[in-house]
Amino acid sequence: MRRYAILAPGLFATRSAKTAHGAIAYSADPTVSVIDFSQAGKRVREAVPYLDSDVPVVASLEEALAYEPTSLLVGVAPAGGALPPDWRSAILLALDAGLEIVSGLHEFLGEDAEFAAAAARNGTRIWDVRTPPPPRIFSGEGNAVAARVVLTVGSDCAVGKMTASLELTKAARAAGTNARFVATGQTGIVIAGSGIPIDRTISDFTSGAAEQLVLENRDAELLFVEGQGGISHPAFAPVTLGLLYGSCPDALVLVHLVKRTHVEDYGTPLQPLPRLIEIYETLCATVKPARVAGIALNTHGLDAAAAQRAIDEARASTGLPCDDVVRNGPAHLYAAMAPAFSAKTAALK
Amino acid sequence: MRRYAILAPGLFATRSAKTAHGAIAYSADPTVSVIDFSQAGKRVREAVPYLDSDVPVVASLEEALAYEPTSLLVGVAPAGGALPPDWRSAILLALDAGLEIVSGLHEFLGEDAEFAAAAARNGTRIWDVRTPPPPRIFSGEGNAVAARVVLTVGSDCAVGKMTASLELTKAARAAGTNARFVATGQTGIVIAGSGIPIDRTISDFTSGAAEQLVLENRDAELLFVEGQGGISHPAFAPVTLGLLYGSCPDALVLVHLVKRTHVEDYGTPLQPLPRLIEIYETLCATVKPARVAGIALNTHGLDAAAAQRAIDEARASTGLPCDDVVRNGPAHLYAAMAPAFSAKTAALK
Numbered sequence: 001m002r003r004y005a006i007l008a009p010g011l012f013a014t015r016s017a018k019t020a021h022g023a024i025a026y027s028a029d030p031t032v033s034v035i036d037f038s039q040a041g042k043r044v045r046e047a048v049p050y051l052d053s054d055v056p057v058v059a060s061l062e063e064a065l066a067y068e069p070t071s072l073l074v075g076v077a078p079a080g081g082a083l084p085p086d087w088r089s090a091i092l093l094a095l096d097a098g099l100e101i102v103s104g105l106h107e108f109l110g111e112d113a114e115f116a117a118a119a120a121r122n123g124t125r126i127w128d129v130r131t132p133p134p135p136r137i138f139s140g141e142g143n144a145v146a147a148r149v150v151l152t153v154g155s156d157c158a159v160g161k162m163t164a165s166l167e168l169t170k171a172a173r174a175a176g177t178n179a180r181f182v183a184t185g186q187t188g189i190v191i192a193g194s195g196i197p198i199d200r201t202i203s204d205f206t207s208g209a210a211e212q213l214v215l216e217n218r219d220a221e222l223l224f225v226e227g228q229g230g231i232s233h234p235a236f237a238p239v240t241l242g243l244l245y246g247s248c249p250d251a252l253v254l255v256h257l258v259k260r261t262h263v264e265d266y267g268t269p270l271q272p273l274p275r276l277i278e279i280y281e282t283l284c285a286t287v288k289p290a291r292v293a294g295i296a297l298n299t300h301g302l303d304a305a306a307a308q309r310a311i312d313e314a315r316a317s318t319g320l321p322c323d324d325v326v327r328n329g330p331a332h333l334y335a336a337m338a339p340a341f342s343a344k345t346a347a348l349k
Numbered sequence: 350m351r352r353y354a355i356l357a358p359g360l361f362a363t364r365s366a367k368t369a370h371g372a373i374a375y376s377a378d379p380t381v382s383v384i385d386f387s388q389a390g391k392r393v394r395e396a397v398p399y400l401d402s403d404v405p406v407v408a409s410l411e412e413a414l415a416y417e418p419t420s421l422l423v424g425v426a427p428a429g430g431a432l433p434p435d436w437r438s439a440i441l442l443a444l445d446a447g448l449e450i451v452s453g454l455h456e457f458l459g460e461d462a463e464f465a466a467a468a469a470r471n472g473t474r475i476w477d478v479r480t481p482p483p484p485r486i487f488s489g490e491g492n493a494v495a496a497r498v499v500l501t502v503g504s505d506c507a508v509g510k511m512t513a514s515l516e517l518t519k520a521a522r523a524a525g526t527n528a529r530f531v532a533t534g535q536t537g538i539v540i541a542g543s544g545i546p547i548d549r550t551i552s553d554f555t556s557g558a559a560e561q562l563v564l565e566n567r568d569a570e571l572l573f574v575e576g577q578g579g580i581s582h583p584a585f586a587p588v589t590l591g592l593l594y595g596s597c598p599d600a601l602v603l604v605h606l607v608k609r610t611h612v613e614d615y616g617t618p619l620q621p622l623p624r625l626i627e628i629y630e631t632l633c634a635t636v637k638p639a640r641v642a643g644i645a646l647n648t649h650g651l652d653a654a655a656a657q658r659a660i661d662e663a664r665a666s667t668g669l670p671c672d673d674v675v676r677n678g679p680a681h682l683y684a685a686m687a688p689a690f691s692a693k694t695a696a697l698k
Contacts, residue, residue, distance in 0.1 A: 204548040242552060349616055
């Protein structure tokens with residue numbers, strides 16, 4: 001069991017702290033303090049209103065140590081990419097205090113000679129969650145697991161696929177199913193405590209990495225695999241397709257953010273939901289058939305009436321169960337989709 | 350200008366020598382000798398009947414040096430992956446003779462301390478053609494090049510996409526167009542003398558690498574980009590999709606091997622050609638529309654009558670120009686598709 005201090009100097013209340021926010025909201029490992037001089041003295045919920053948490057925000061690593069963390073989570077990306085000097089000193093202090101370092105950064109802290117030496121000296125370790133596994137080609141073994149596999153697929157990046165997977169896992173467990181969230185991105189991996197950063201795998205081995213995750217979690221009854229990107233995303237669709245084939249899903253859940261109309265950063269218009277469903281199902285149908293069981297609609301930023309209208313419209317245009325699993329909780333959508341999650345589909349032969 | 354000696358001990362007449370065969374058939378840089386003790390004393394055409402070449406096959410590197418090569422091409426993969434001792438000694442002898450080493454192996458020879466030291470000592474270099482470029486995210490710039498981009502897409506791996514791209518490039522040049530073959534795999538890169546091994550890029554950067562190739566070759570009039578994999582290939586489709594979006598094609602050429610009915614090594618049935626065309630065009634239509642302009646049908650292994658029947662059937666089922674560019678030469682198919690290669694398409698905005 002980890003107890004996290006989260007390092008987020010000057011950034012805890014911003015979108016770049018999404019790994020920090022995800023860990024606080026969803027990790028089974030508790031966060032005991034957050035380090036951000038710009039928010040020091042507040043509780044988490046005062047700095048980030050959508051996080052219902054009493055955890056204190058402090059100014060420095062030294063103060064954070066009073067809450068007896070086991071691990072320092074570097075959950076925010078520094079502007080410009082390079083590690084600022086005060087972050088370096090906080091990480092070194094943490095290592096000298098015997099804390100494990102958990103990092104979602106692109107640059108691997110374990111490859112930094114000073115950090116590596118400090119970790120060795122203090123008998124602790126650095127977990128770079130973005131480290132890809134050894135190359136492995138898709139084998140087809142994933143088609144044969146008994147666990148039922150549900151993959152979230154999206155209209156775009158950053159629409160709520162991880163959150164939908166986490167919420168549906170909760171609902172399935174509440175309904176008595178041995179369900180497990182399977183993480184494929186750095187925030188998800190921090191939350192789950194394990195996983196593979198699919199977007200860091202070599203493209204020849206992307207499907208194989210997705211399959212490996214399913215094999216490693218085959219002992220559960222129902223897997224909710226965190227999706228990535230979107231099938232029409234000009235840059236990241238290869239990651240999406242590796243998950244679509246490699247995780248051998250039996251069913252898909254489509255995730256869409258109502259306010260998003262174009263691919264973020266590229267401006268390509270998003271496809272209408274029925275068209276998106278057709279594209280995902282068409283691709284699956286060539287390898288291992290899987291249908292979209294329902295829609296997790298992210299109505300963030302809409303008022304209650306507009307949110308309900310959007311949900312009703314998506315239901316009408318697709319004929320599928322649809323709900324916002326954050327606004328309305330995941331139980332209803334899970335119950336409506338559960339029949340579609342009850343059977344395995346077979347790969348084409 | 351390189352003059353290649355090709356190292357293929359015991360393997361020159363086998364399918365694992367496909368990089369060697371490709372270089373002899375298509376590279377602008379001549380091959381002056383092949384090293385394979387099992388075929389020594391023959392001419393290339395006697396060892397590999399479909400290669401119309403007089404180049405001598407010799408038993409050892411020492412003999413090969415008599416033909417004054419500038420470069421030693423390691424174009425075959427050793428069984429088991431590790432470099433056999435006699436290959437090592439041939440590579441070291443070549444380095445000591447001042448030859449450049451060109452290698453398509455998965456393991457990078459330049460990272461071998463003994464080889465690296467020998468290269469430095471002799472003032473020569475090791476070119477590992479599979480080395481991926483620095484990570485680069487797709488930017489959309491590729492949509493704006495003036496060059497028209499034609500991507501070969503396939504029903505599967507190893508059906509003739511590289512060959513079709515090379516033959517169509519020849520035909521376009523013969524017709525007076527400034528056309529260029531753009532290489533994306535190790536054999537193509539050896540043939541072209543440059544390129545990016547798309548299957549070795551990190552999946553987040555696969556589209557970006559494909560785009561980089563188009564930007565680097567934007568000075569030509571017409572680019573034939575070598576396709577990889579197949580959109581329904583369980584393991585390698587992410588590579589295919591990175592090329593489909595990243596290279597910003599204006600038109601596609603579908604390549605299919607008539608004798609192939611199932612995905613190689615996986616057994617998934619291949620889609621009928623009209624369905625495959627629909628899938629590729631559907632995906633392009635969500636980002637930057639591109640149509641399949643014609644079909645390069647690989648009739649290898651069929652007699653002349655069966656080949657013609659297969660070509661006629663593909664024409665009838667798709668309504669598109671179709672021919673075997675090896676059996677019948679590329680001029681007819683190129684001429685039939687040329688109108689479809691004359692215009693740029695625009696990305697969706």
